[in-house]
Amino acid sequence: MRKFIQKALEKIEKLDSQQIQKLVSDLAQENERLEVVLESMTDGIMVTDTENRLVLYNKSAERLIPFVSVPEVYERKVWAVIADIEISDFVKSVLEHQETVRDREFSIRVGGEPRTLSCSVLPLVRNGKIQGNLFHIEDVTEKRAKEIRLRRAESLASLTTLAAGVAHEIKNPLGAIGIHIQLIKKSLQGKGRVGKRALMKHLDVVTEEVERLNKIVVDFLFAVRPMDAHLELRDLNGILLDLVKFVEVETAQGDVKLNVELAEGLPRLLLDEKYIKQAVLNLVKNSLSAMPQGGVLTIRTERKGDYVRLQVMDTGIGIPPEYLDKIFEPYFTTKEFGSGLGLTIVYKIVKEHKGEITVDSEPGRGTTFTIKFPIPQPERQLIDYRQEVPEGVAT
């Protein structure tokens, strides 16, 4: 409550009629100001009381999700006011069953045009008590279209680098195949007897190089194939623990000690389990091959403000500073039989999760890869809300 109203209310019995008139007019002005703000918002807002009845809304809400046509929408259950069945069902199930997934996107037609609406339901908490709920509707049509355009441009750019990489990679095996076929031809054309063993040797090389070509193409396809990441609210630690079982087998063979430090009570994140496992496994594999004499491999999670941090650390050979900005590039490898695609794939997976990856390394001491995952909005609010609600109030 505004201070001047609170003060006036405290001494309301002592106010004369003129002062009361002034108070009412001030209140009306204040109210009008709030109304103007609410009406000038492009986002839709609908507010309910604790019984889920509609007590306040703005024009944008009515424009974005058509209301049912009834003479009076106030005091009705909020979902009974929303004409779109899908959105209405969503709001109803969130409010009635206290669902934890409290935001979703809907594709609907607004005035004949297809629009994407991002809808979220938030509890209104004041003085530690739930006062009702706020239903927020944002038209994200342009935002999503822009994201798709950006992603397309980005994937085209990386496709060009990859294609250049492939062209470079296939040069050597093709060259080798050419040379050995020439040699076979020569010995077949020659006058003397053709040694079977010599022929076999050339053919072996050709077969080997064809296999190499095949691997290049398969890896390339894997790297360029659009990712069908299916993001769901998941517990990162659970996924990591599952993966650790596999890693333990590998570390037990070498002389590597495995440290797993997972923070408790992490919020859930939007993750695709299959891809997260693949990304972490790629990092772990790199770490293991950086510690041929053994060492310590640490997998750690931690909450840091608006994001969750996942780190894979090793005490291996490290990366020279001049390589640091190359390691994510396709085909960059310092290993004799490396594909140079491991980190490219990790990078792609992290991006798909709207995360960020950074590396910190010191030659001779070790390397740390850090991935930051954004905490999704509803999870963030849910946590803040849990903290605000006093004990005894069910959440």
Ligand SMILES: Nc1ncnc2c1ncn2[C@@H]1O[C@H](COP(=O)(O)OP(=O)(O)O)[C@@H](O)[C@H]1O
């Ligand atoms: N943990 C690490 N320690 C030291 N070097 C690393 C580590 N991770 C990656 N690298 C360097 O980055 C390069 C690229 O890695 P990656 O893309 O996985 O391809 P690959 O493992 O096939 O070489 C590696 O060849 C290596 O030089």
Ligand SMILES: [Mg+2]
């Ligand atoms: Mg690798």
